[in-house]
Amino acid sequence: MKKYALISVSDKTGIIEFARKIVLTGYEILATGNTAKLLNENGIASTEIAEFTGFPEIFDGRVKTLQPSIFGGILMRRGNKNDIKQAEENNVVPIDVVCVNLYPFPKVVNRNDIDLETKIENIDIGGPSLIRASAKNYLYVSVLTSPAQYDAFIEELQKGEITLETREKLAAAAFAYTSFYDTLIADFLEEKFLGRKTALRINAPLADSLRYGENPHQKAFLYGNFFDYFEVISGKELSYNNLVDLTAAVELVNDLEDEACAIVKHTNPCGAASAYSVLEAYEKALSCDPVSAYGGIVAFNGTVDEATAVKLNEIFLEIVVAPAYTEKALEYLKTKKNRRIIRILQLPEKNRTQIKNIAGGFLAQDSDNSVFPKDDYKTVTGRHCTEDELKELRFAWAVCKHTKSNAIVYTKERKAIAVGAGQMSRVDSAKIAAMKASEFGHDLKGAVAASDAFFPFADGLEVIASYGITAVVQPGGSVRDEEVIEAANKYNIAMLFTGIRNFKH
Numbered sequence: 001m002k003k004y005a006l007i008s009v010s011d012k013t014g015i016i017e018f019a020r021k022i023v024l025t026g027y028e029i030l031a032t033g034n035t036a037k038l039l040n041e042n043g044i045a046s047t048e049i050a051e052f053t054g055f056p057e058i059f060d061g062r063v064k065t066l067q068p069s070i071f072g073g074i075l076m077r078r079g080n081k082n083d084i085k086q087a088e089e090n091n092v093v094p095i096d097v098v099c100v101n102l103y104p105f106p107k108v109v110n111r112n113d114i115d116l117e118t119k120i121e122n123i124d125i126g127g128p129s130l131i132r133a134s135a136k137n138y139l140y141v142s143v144l145t146s147p148a149q150y151d152a153f154i155e156e157l158q159k160g161e162i163t164l165e166t167r168e169k170l171a172a173a174a175f176a177y178t179s180f181y182d183t184l185i186a187d188f189l190e191e192k193f194l195g196r197k198t199a200l201r202i203n204a205p206l207a208d209s210l211r212y213g214e215n216p217h218q219k220a221f222l223y224g225n226f227f228d229y230f231e232v233i234s235g236k237e238l239s240y241n242n243l244v245d246l247t248a249a250v251e252l253v254n255d256l257e258d259e260a261c262a263i264v265k266h267t268n269p270c271g272a273a274s275a276y277s278v279l280e281a282y283e284k285a286l287s288c289d290p291v292s293a294y295g296g297i298v299a300f301n302g303t304v305d306e307a308t309a310v311k312l313n314e315i316f317l318e319i320v321v322a323p324a325y326t327e328k329a330l331e332y333l334k335t336k337k338n339r340r341i342i343r344i345l346q347l348p349e350k351n352r353t354q355i356k357n358i359a360g361g362f363l364a365q366d367s368d369n370s371v372f373p374k375d376d377y378k379t380v381t382g383r384h385c386t387e388d389e390l391k392e393l394r395f396a397w398a399v400c401k402h403t404k405s406n407a408i409v410y411t412k413e414r415k416a417i418a419v420g421a422g423q424m425s426r427v428d429s430a431k432i433a434a435m436k437a438s439e440f441g442h443d444l445k446g447a448v449a450a451s452d453a454f455f456p457f458a459d460g461l462e463v464i465a466s467y468g469i470t471a472v473v474q475p476g477g478s479v480r481d482e483e484v485i486e487a488a489n490k491y492n493i494a495m496l497f498t499g500i501r502n503f504k505h
Contacts, residue, residue, distance in 0.1 A: 004073065005097035007039070007046070008032040008065060008127065010104055014147040018099065019044045021154045027097060032064050033057060065126040074098060074133045078140045098134040099144040102127040102181055109188050116192070123185055128178045138171035139164070145177045179203055200362055202355070213240045229348055230321070233330065235340035238319075241266075242297070242340065246319055247348070249299035252402040254347060255371075256301065256395065261285040262402075265296045268422065272399045273415035279308045284415035289436060290315075297321065304329045370500045372397045378497045380476065380485050385494045389448060389471040393496060396450035397473050401502040407452040408433050408460075410444055410469070417442035426455065430463045437467075444468055452502040454478040458487040465491035475501040 005027040009015050012035070019029055019039050029046040031039055036048045050056045053067045065071075073095035077083045087093070103124040108114045134143035142162050144153060149170065156162055183203040190197045204224035213220035220240040230246075232238065238246070249264035256262070256274045261281035263271035270292035273284035278300055286293055294315055300322035304312075309329035312320055313336060320333060321342040333341050356363045372394045379385065385393065396411040403409060404422035408429040411417060417440075420433030430449075437444050445468030454477045455461050461484050464472060476497030478484065488495040 002093065003027045004030055004093060004095045005099065006030045006049075006065075006070070006074075006095050006130070007035055007099045008049075008130065009035055009099065009101045010124075010127075011101045011147065012038060014150050015039075015099075016042050016044065018147075018150040018154065019046070022097065022157070025154075025157050030070075030095070033061065062125070065130055068092070070095070071129070071133055074130065074141055075137050076140075077137070094140070096140065097142050097144070098130055100127050100130050100134075101145055101147075102131075102177075105181065106184055109184055119188070124181070128181065131174045131178050135171035135174035138167045142167050143170050143174045145170075145174050149173070176205075180205070200355070200364060208237075210240050210243075211237065229344070229346050231343040231345055233325075233341040233343055234334050235319075235336075236338050238340060242319060245297045246299075246321060246342070248402065249297045249319075250321060250344065250348070252399070253299040253301045255398045255401065259302045260300070262299045263288075263293045263296045264299070265292050268404055269399055269402060269409075269416060269419055270296060271416060274395060275414070278302050278304060279311060282308055282311060284413075286315075287440070288416045288419070288442075289440060291440075293317075304333075306332065309333050368401065368502060368504070370401070370502065373498055373500070376499070377473075378476070378499075379494065380481075380497050381488045381493065381495045383489075383492055383494045385471050385496065389494060392448045393450065393471055393473040396448050397498065400450035400452050401504070403452065403504065405452050405503045405505060407450075407502075407504070408464070409450045410434070410437060410442075410447045410467075411450070412442070412444075412447040417447060418444070426451065426453070426460045427463055430460055434463075434467050446470055448472065450474070452504065454481070454501070455484045456480065458483045461487045461493075461495075462491075465493055469493060471495070473498060475499060477501070 003026055005022050007019060007029055008031060023029065023044060030049055030052050031046040032049050036046045039046045049064055053069050055067055057064045069092055072087060072090065072092035076087050076092060076094060078094060103122045105122040108119055108122050131143055131145060134141045156166060180203045183201045187197055187201060206221060206223055207226055208222040210220040210222055212218055245264050245267055248267040249262050252269055252272060253260050253262040258274045258276060259278050259281045260274045262269055263285050271285035271288035273281045275281040275284055295318055297319040298317055303324040303326065304322045305326050306328040309332035313332055317339055319340045319342060321344060323344040350367060350369045352367055353364050354367055392411055392414065395414045396409050399411065399416050400407050400409040403419055406423050406426045406429045408420040408426065409416060410433055418433035418437035420429030423429040423432065434444060447469055448471040449464050449469045451474040454475050456478050457480055471494040473496045476499060
C-alpha cells in the first residue's frame, strides 16, 4: 500500500529539505497549491490535493483540504475493521504524516497598517482542522506543526517507524499550537465586535524553566516572549526575582526625563535620578541609598559608556540593563562573570494587562500608564510652585508612582534622596524616608515630596513640613483636604493636587 504524507505550509522554512527526505523514505506527497508548486519547482514530485480528491480548490483557495477523502485518510482507525471496510467502500487511503502550519494571523492581528478584511482572510480554517484531526488520531498519524520538528522527525523515520511516544508529543504540541492560534482570534474578534473580552485567555509558550521562584522551595517558569524585548548579553541565568525587579526598574527609568538611572531592590526604587549624562545619573541615583543598592538592579534609558561601566564595577550589582552599551563599556562590565548584562531590544507595551491570581479566579487591570498632568493639576495653597519646584515635583511624582504603597518620596535636584515604601501608615513612610535621608547625609531642607495617595489627615503633611520640604504633590480627594491645605499654608508649602492616585500593591 502506498504511504502518503500531506504537506500544506504557510511558513515554508525548511520544507524543501523535509519533503526531499521524506520522499526518500518511501512516502508520496500530497500538497496544496502553493506548496505543491514550490516542491515541483525544486524537483520534488507531489500530487496536488485537487487532483487527489478530484475536486478543485474553490472560493480563492478558501476550500482546499476540507474533503472526506482527506479527513477520512487522516481519521480512519487502522486497526478498526469497520473503518477499514468503509475506507475501501469509499476509496479512502490512509494519510500517515501531516505537515501543516497556519496562515500568519499572529503576525498581522496587531498591525495597524492592515485592514480588517485582510486580517480575516489570514484566519486559517482548513489548517487547524487538519492539525486537530491528525492530533486526535495520534495512534496512527504523525502531525508536524513547526519547522523545528522536522530534523528529529526525519532522523527517527530514517531509522524505521515513528514511535508512539513521538506521535504523542507531536499531538500535544499540535493542540497547543491551535489553542494559541484560536486564543488570538477570539480575543481580537471580541475586542473588535463586542468592545471587550468575555474570558481571560492566557496562552503563552514556555520560554524557560527558572531555578526557583521567590524562594528556593517554589518552582517557577517563564512564559511568553520576554526575549523579544530583552537580550541577555552575559552573566548567570535570570531568576524569578530578577525578572520581577528588572521589569520594575525598566518601567521606572522610562518614566523619567533626560538621561536617567533607576536602582531597584525588591521592586522598590532605592535610587533614581535624571541628569545630562548617564554617569551623572548613576552617581546621583547611587547616592540615595548606596547600602540598599548593593545587589540591586540598575536600569538606564540611554547608552552606557566606558566611564559609567567603570563606576558600575565598584559595587556588586545583580543586573545592569540599558538600551545600548559602548564596546569598551561591555568589555569592563563582562569582567564580572556572574552579573547579568541585558540589552533592551524594545520597550514593553504600555497597554498590556496586569494579572494576579486569587482564590477561585483572577484579577485583571490595565497597566498604570498615568502621567503627570501637563496643565490639569491644581495649586491648592497660597504659595505657588516655582518653575524649578514644578520640574522637581514631576520627577518626584514619577518615582513615587513606581514605589509600593504607602509611599512617600523626597527628591532634590532631580534625584531621589529618600524613599519611604510599603508602610501601613503614610506617616511612617514619611518618617522612615527622612531617617534614611539622614543616614546618608541628605539634607531635606529645600527638597520636595510626593505621595502616591491623598493625606487622610494633616499629620502626614506636618511631619513632612518639619523636615523643611518646600513643595508637595499628591492626588487630593480626602474628606479632610481642607485641613491638609491649611497645614501646608501654615508652613508656607506649595502643594499640588493631580487628581491621580498611584497605589501600587
